Amino acid sequence: xxxxxxxxxxxxxxxxxxxxxxxxxxxxxxxxxxxxxxxxxxxxxxxxxxxxxxxxxxxxxxxxxxxxxxxxxxxxxxxxxxxxxxxxxxxxxxxxxxxxxxxxxxxxxxxxxxxxxxxxxxxxxxxxxxxxxxxxxxxxxxxxxxxxxxxxxxxxxxxxxxxxxxxxxxxxxxxxxxxxxxxxxxxxxxxxxxxxxxxxxxxxxxxxxxxxxxxxxxxxxxxxxxxxxxxxxxxxxxxxxxxxxxxxxxxxxxxxxxxxxxxxxxxxxxxxxxxxxxxxxxxxxxxxxxxxxxxxxxxxxxxxxxxxxxxxxxxxxxxxxxxxxxxxxxxxxxxxxxxxxxxxxxxxxxxxxxxxxxxxxxxxxxxxxxxxxxxxxxxxxxxxxxxxxxxxxxxxxxxxxxxxxxxxxx
Numbered sequence: 001x002x003x004x005x006x007x008x009x010x011x012x013x014x015x016x017x018x019x020x021x022x023x024x025x026x027x028x029x030x031x032x033x034x035x036x037x038x039x040x041x042x043x044x045x046x047x048x049x050x051x052x053x054x055x056x057x058x059x060x061x062x063x064x065x066x067x068x069x070x071x072x073x074x075x076x077x078x079x080x081x082x083x084x085x086x087x088x089x090x091x092x093x094x095x096x097x098x099x100x101x102x103x104x105x106x107x108x109x110x111x112x113x114x115x116x117x118x119x120x121x122x123x124x125x126x127x128x129x130x131x132x133x134x135x136x137x138x139x140x141x142x143x144x145x146x147x148x149x150x151x152x153x154x155x156x157x158x159x160x161x162x163x164x165x166x167x168x169x170x171x172x173x174x175x176x177x178x179x180x181x182x183x184x185x186x187x188x189x190x191x192x193x194x195x196x197x198x199x200x201x202x203x204x205x206x207x208x209x210x211x212x213x214x215x216x217x218x219x220x221x222x223x224x225x226x227x228x229x230x231x232x233x234x235x236x237x238x239x240x241x242x243x244x245x246x247x248x249x250x251x252x253x254x255x256x257x258x259x260x261x262x263x264x265x266x267x268x269x270x271x272x273x274x275x276x277x278x279x280x281x282x283x284x285x286x287x288x289x290x291x292x293x294x295x296x297x298x299x300x301x302x303x304x305x306x307x308x309x310x311x312x313x314x315x316x317x318x319x320x321x322x323x324x325x326x327x328x329x330x331x332x333x334x335x336x337x338x339x340x341x342x343x344x345x346x347x348x349x350x351x352x353x354x355x356x357x358x359x360x361x362x363x364x365x366x367x368x369x370x371x372x373x374x375x376x377x378x379x380x381x382x383x384x385x386x387x388x389x390x391x392x393x394x395x396x397x398x399x400x401x402x403x404x405x406x407x408x409x410x
Contacts, residue, residue, distance in 0.1 A: 010289045015279055019249045021289050026296070027245055028307040029181045035106050035330055036099035036175035036308070039114070040092050041316055042129035042168070043121065050136040050210070053091050053126060055143060061124035062093075065117075069143050083113035089151075090167030091142035093117070093128070099175065099308075103330045103384045107323055132170055132205030132219035132315025139167035139209075150259040150267040151298075157271065161225035168208060169219040170316035174329045176309045183336055188244040190343040191303045192235040193350035194332060195313045197369035200356040201401065202325045204315040216360025219315050223300065224353060229255050231300045237350040248305055253279070258298035261291075302353070313353075320393075324401075327394040331380040332373065338380045345372035367405050374402040 012018050043058065045051040059071045065085045066074040078084050082098030095113055100106035118128060129135075139160075141148070148166065155162020179187045203216035215221045223231045234251045235242070253276040257269035260283065270282075275295050278287045287295075302313040314325050332342040349356075349369045361367045378398055381391065 011286050012279060012289060012292060013286065015253060015276060018253060018275070018279060018287075018292055019245075021292060022249050022252060022296070023245045025293065025307060026248055026305040027178050027184065029178050029184055032177035032179045032187075032333070033101055034099040034175075034177055034308070035103055035326075036097050037106060037110055037322070037326055038094060038096045038171075038173035038175070038310075039110070039316070039322055040088065040094040040170040040172070042131075042134045042170050043091055043093050044127055044129055044136070046122070046125050046127045049127075049129075052137065052140060053142070055087075055091070057124060057126070058087055058091055058093070058142070061121050061126055062087075063120065065120070069145055079113040079116050081109035081112045081116075083110065083117075085117065087143055088166070089141055089143050089148045090134070090139060090169075092170050093121075103327065104386045104390060107326070107386075107390055111320070129170060129316065130204070130318030131207070132203070132217060133164075133208045133213075133222075134168040134170075135207035136210055137168070139163045141167060146261075146265050146267040147259050149265070150269070153268045154256070154258050154271075155226055158227055159225065161222045164208070164222040165219075165226060169205075169222060171219065171312060172202075172314040172316055172322050172325060174311045174314070174326055175306075176311065176329065176333050178305065178307070178309055183339075184244055185241070186336065186339055186343065187309065187333060188303070188305075189235055189240060190332070190339050190346075191309050191311055192233055193237070193343050193346040194329075194373055195233070195302050195311075195346075196349050196352045196356035197346055197366050197373055198325065198328065199313045199315075199353070200360045200363065200366040201370040201374075202314050202317065203357070203360045204317060215358055216362070217315055217357045220313065220353070220357035223302075224357060226300075227256070230258070230298070231302075233353065234301050234303065237347065244305070251301070252292075252296055252299060255295070255299055257295065259294070261294065321397075323390070324394055324397045327381065327384065327386070327390075328373065328377040328398065330384055331377040334380045334383045338376055342373055342376055345369055345376065361405060361408065364409055367409055371402050371405045374398050374405075378402075 059066050064077045067086050083095040086094045097110045205217045205219040208218050259267040260269045273282050304310045
């Protein structure tokens with residue numbers, strides 16, 4: 001068998017070879033056992049949240065946990081409970097948890113890592129934001145790398161939404177196993193279909209740069225405006241039975257290149273060249289499997305397959321509130337019956353991403369779907385085996401949100 005190192009450098013000669021490689025790395029099936037989470041926050045000066053926070057201040061505060069993007073000499077140590085720290089282009093800080101075999105263990109470990117990160121930032125007069133969009137500052141770059149410069153250049157061809165996304169947004173990502181082969185299509189479809197009602201239910205980004213924007217989730221509005229070939233959903237209710245591997249392969253190969261890595265500082269690709277074009281000889285050298293993996297890392301659909309399903313459509317939440325959408329999603333995917341019922345409940349609004357970002361729960365069909373999903377989650381919550389305190393907290397908050405929906409739309 002070829003070693004992983006050699007395999008990653010294998011030249012891809014045609015679309016069939018690329019499709020086979022994508023199937024291997026993007027959909028790793030088996031019994032669902034692990035859950036992970038990625039939490040992203042804007043970072044602010046504690047005394048003046050409108051004040052810019054520069055790279056050096058972040059490097060000083062994060063210390064040995066600084067990623068190499070802001071300190072090339074850093075050991076980039078993980079937090080004590082396994083979370084990896086990264087810093088996004090606008091200075092947003094992110095913790096990527098180690099995946100855990102139970103939601104309870106994930107919450108406990110991640111809360112401990114958040115406390116460690118918060119303490120480090122607090123020592124330098126910094127605090128974490130609590131919304132999906134920077135409510136005080138305009139988009140400003142903090143971290144510059146060849147990747148980020150190329151992203152900005154490509155996004156600027158279509159307008160300013162790319163800069164807003166890069167420099168001002170903060171999200172909550174929930175990572176779920178893809179599941180057994182016979183369940184993959186259902187879990188893939190459900191992960192997408194519940195997106196609009198859950199986006200609406202947990203929208204926190206109605207302000208940006210000191211003003212109300214008129215959107216429930218300005219964060220998702222920015223993502224949707226960048227480029228549908230890169231940020232639009234892969235699954236569609238118009239083709240609900242499409243094979244996930246085939247759909248993702250078509251999406252990935254048809255997406256324009258965002259970066260082409262080189263020895264120099266300029267990674268900007270020629271305009272409009274897709275990965276399929278690269279396979280067909282559009283660039284001086286043929287792509288490798290490593291190039292394909294990197295290309296996939298520059299695609300940002302609401303649900304992205306990374307071996308597991310990376311659910312990307314939720315806004316950052318204030319304080320401990322991130323545990324609620326995590327619990328809801330974990331409960332909805334705890335068993336095939338609940339997952340199937342969630343798909344049915346969300347089906348009428350499964351394509352309403354724009355409306356969810358614009359109107360949130362003020363949209364009655366989205367609110368009705370969210371209420372139905374909350375009801376399903378409450379019924380499945382005991383199966384997550386949460387500690388008593390966490391179970392009561394999640395159950396109480398889900399019930400509160402469901403009751404608020406009922407009052408709003410009486």
